[in-house]
Amino acid sequence: MVNTFGTIQFKEMPSIASTGVVVGPMEKDSPFAASFDEILPLENEKDETYEQANTRFIEKACAVTIQKGHEQMENIDVFIGGDLINQLSPTNFAARQLAIPFLGVFSACASSMESIILGSLLLESGNAKSILAGASSHHPTVERQFRYPLEYGGQKPGTAQWTVTAAGFALLQKHAKNAPIITHATIGRVIDGGQKNPLHMGAAMAPAARDTIERHLKNTNSRMADYDLIMTGDLGKIGLSILKEMFQDEDSGVILQDAGAQFYGEDSFFNAGASGAGCSAAVFFSHIYKQLKNGVFNRVLLVATGALLSPLTFQQGETIPCIAHAIECRMEKRG
Incomplete structure (x- = not known):
């Protein structure tokens, strides 16, 4: 394992053996819907709180991941996960049900890639053989905590x-057959662009995404054109448009x-699109993962971005610090 200013080169190159993605009813019309494993008809069932529903989504996605990986839950060494709710309570309660060693993480909407990086480091160290890692978000729970309850009907x-x-x-293992591998990871730095508007997250997070991408390209001696x-x-x-303007690279547009x-x-x-810790996790672990396995993509860089604010810091007039974590994946067929 080689570390160069926050970029890690994995010698063992952990495999993403399988993935599982479970989404809610509003996500059924997503362009990525065909790649999701399960679309649930309700965001919460009868007599179930939204937070309990968030936990159920996590448990279902973990079960799907393990089943597709032809593994047993008792063989998983560590469960790593995070969400957006205070004290990670949905993920904590899912970990209670899974009953395996647990590491809770929080990088807001960048939590999925933080989970993968930590899992890859554990595999690289030789102290684990199978890691379950990922993240989730749940629309009604996040609205109630960070904005207004759905019943309020606030306009945005x-x-x-x-x-x-x-x-x-995702199920991370060493040397899984015919599975995408993780070759590098770049750990994000906390970047604050001075933004204060919690309803304009794209502008707040774009500088953090640029910082991580720039460092990853420099540390791996790569160009944008080297990636699919x-x-x-x-x-x-809006945030993507800002990021492209920051780079002004002829390849950045595509x-x-x-x-x-x-x-x-x-x-x-x-409005401006989707967000949430489950957003990047759902797309990366469904559509992108399948494109890698099917040979459509050979080399990709996945960069999850997160805004590290809380309702309290916003009320106190603080600016919004942000972070972006990245992993580089390739497809390698192993016998």
């Missing part, structure tokens, strides 16, 4: 994004894409 500006109801997880795709997670349509900008297509109901 065009810069706002819609929190995805989704849970996405560089996909950020939930900058949304190679740079964003999960949040594409998640709900061109439906204006969702």
